[in-house]
């Protein structure tokens with residue numbers, strides 16, 4: 565039986581994106597294939613191993629009145645072989661919400677049947693300080709559109725309009741009604757960053773009908 569490396573499991577509210585405020589069980593998978601976004605707030609140093617039976621028993625006994633599970637990280641898709649074994653065993657009891665950096669399209673394809681909602685990031689080079697992942701994101705989005713999906717970008721003081729334009733271009737290759745979320749980097753929130761994001765929002769609304777500015781709510785209200 566496959567084993568997963570999991571850093572933590574906890575109950576909280578979803579703090580990002582269109583499901584903000586929803587109660588979820590968070591399963592934080594250890595490890596990330598990017599491991600270096602400048603704004604990363606989830607540096608993980610330890611994990612516990614679970615096989616799928618142990619994990620599904622833990623969830624159903626500890627959280628039997630909770631409806632939604634968030635697979636988060638790190639990058640959950642790094643452990644897709646475990647997810648392939650684990651998700652079928654819990655799918656009928658929970659809504660499965662995947663938070664992902666959207667750079668592992670082949671892994672997504674292998675587990676998409678068990679996912680209900682995909683919260684995918686576009687990693688903007690001027691935000692992350694890394695290279696660009698546009699081709700991966702494009703392929704990922706093509707597959708993700710089989711499910712409910714929205715796209716989020718983190719906006720930092722260094723974020724450049726050219727990257728926002730590229731994100732819009734990529735979204736417009738498919739359809740315009742995908743929700744596009746501009747999330748301020750929580751470490752840098754101040755008036756100038758918010759003005760910058762409002763400018764990006766105004767620009768994006770010229771091309772996409774649903775563009776929202778949503779900060780990380782859990783941090784604003786001081787919960788996990």
Ligand code: SF4
Pocket residue numbers: 596597598599600601603604605606637638639665
């Ligand atoms: S993809 Fe996510 S978990 Fe990985 S380094 Fe970037 S912000 Fe951190």
